[in-house]
Amino acid sequence: MLRLTKSATILYLFAMMACSRPVPQDGFAGTWVMNLGSRVFIVLTLRDQGNLFTGQFVLPEKMSTTDGISFTGIGQAVFARPITGGTIDGATLRFTVENSKDNSDTEKYEMRLDGKDHAEVKWLEVPIAMHPFRFLRRTESESPTVATDWDTLTTYSVEQPELPSNAEMEAIYASDQAVRLDWPDLSNEQRSAISKSDAERRQQVRSLLNKDALHTGDDFRKAAFVFQHGDDPKDYLLAHTFALVALAKGDRSAAWIATATLDRYLTSIKQPQIYGTQFSDDNTHKAFDQNLVSDPLRRSLSVPTIPEQKAVPRHLNPLPSAH
Numbered sequence: 001m002l003r004l005t006k007s008a009t010i011l012y013l014f015a016m017m018a019c020s021r022p023v024p025q026d027g028f029a030g031t032w033v034m035n036l037g038s039r040v041f042i043v044l045t046l047r048d049q050g051n052l053f054t055g056q057f058v059l060p061e062k063m064s065t066t067d068g069i070s071f072t073g074i075g076q077a078v079f080a081r082p083i084t085g086g087t088i089d090g091a092t093l094r095f096t097v098e099n100s101k102d103n104s105d106t107e108k109y110e111m112r113l114d115g116k117d118h119a120e121v122k123w124l125e126v127p128i129a130m131h132p133f134r135f136l137r138r139t140e141s142e143s144p145t146v147a148t149d150w151d152t153l154t155t156y157s158v159e160q161p162e163l164p165s166n167a168e169m170e171a172i173y174a175s176d177q178a179v180r181l182d183w184p185d186l187s188n189e190q191r192s193a194i195s196k197s198d199a200e201r202r203q204q205v206r207s208l209l210n211k212d213a214l215h216t217g218d219d220f221r222k223a224a225f226v227f228q229h230g231d232d233p234k235d236y237l238l239a240h241t242f243a244l245v246a247l248a249k250g251d252r253s254a255a256w257i258a259t260a261t262l263d264r265y266l267t268s269i270k271q272p273q274i275y276g277t278q279f280s281d282d283n284t285h286k287a288f289d290q291n292l293v294s295d296p297l298r299r300s301l302s303v304p305t306i307p308e309q310k311a312v313p314r315h316l317n318p319l320p321s322a323h
Contacts, residue, residue, distance in 0.1 A: 217251025
């Protein structure tokens with residue numbers, strides 16, 4: 001986990017996606033707030049001094065983050081850092097933040113407006129990729145105050161816009177599953193035809209991915225199932241990555257496919273699987289290292305224990321997707 005010190009905290013907080021919008025009439029000056037849930041997390045104040053902008057950041061002194069979306073270990077102490085030398089370059093405000101205790105310790109940032117009352121800020125030399133951080137302009141007369149009632153053991157998250165699952169991804173997944181309903185009874189010729197249609201479905205998913213059309217955990221979980229039915233180790237690694245993204249987006253039902261994709265990858269490179277999700281046509285396990293992962297860990301990932309797998313093999317795996 002990334003641990004942010006007092007002097008380094010601000011360096012890791014801001015990331016944005018580049019855009020080229022004109023500067024709204026209200027401009028950059030004003031009070032901007034970033035919230036975590038209902039709590040004020042950061043207050044950014046900017047003052048237009050003619051040719052220059054000044055102001056300050058006010059934020060908790062301590063915090064930890066791994067992705068720029070979720071924060072934990074947030075302390076109750078608050079500190080402010082002065083902003084100096086802000087200048088507008090096209091649609092961008094570039095400014096410098098100083099350490100109030102050492103004015104030789106500075107960082108450079110840029111800010112872009114997204115409409116009238118929304119903005120995104122990034123540190124110009126941030127060493128890690130972070131999610132965009134959005135600020136909302138505050139117009140009320142009362143000045144917002146950074147919250148100090150944080151629980152250091154609680155994880156707080158930036159509210160993300162809720163996007164619907166992709167209907168095309170749902171249709172691709174439904175097709176992938178439908179052709180496998182009678183898998184044990186299919187002939188080799190029928191399975192070969194399904195393999196060809198599998199390749200077409202994977203290409204459809206790649207197209208959606210390239211268009212950034214997959215958004216939800218449900219989208220990525222279904223994409224994982226489609227690539228689980230690939231024919232190359234890289235297909236299975238990508239399927240495993242999709243499953244991890246689904247889990248990261250909160251879809252806990254993706255736990256099983258996360259294990260199955262890794263097992264299938266290991267099997268494809270002639271290494272023993274570690275969870276026990278991969279079976280041969282005679283209902284026996286493919287090569288299986290049963291000792292690396294404990295049964296309690298298997299249960300945590302929605303995988304049957306080894307005794308359960310031996311008692312009722314294969315059928316304990318979700319069908320038809322296990323094929």
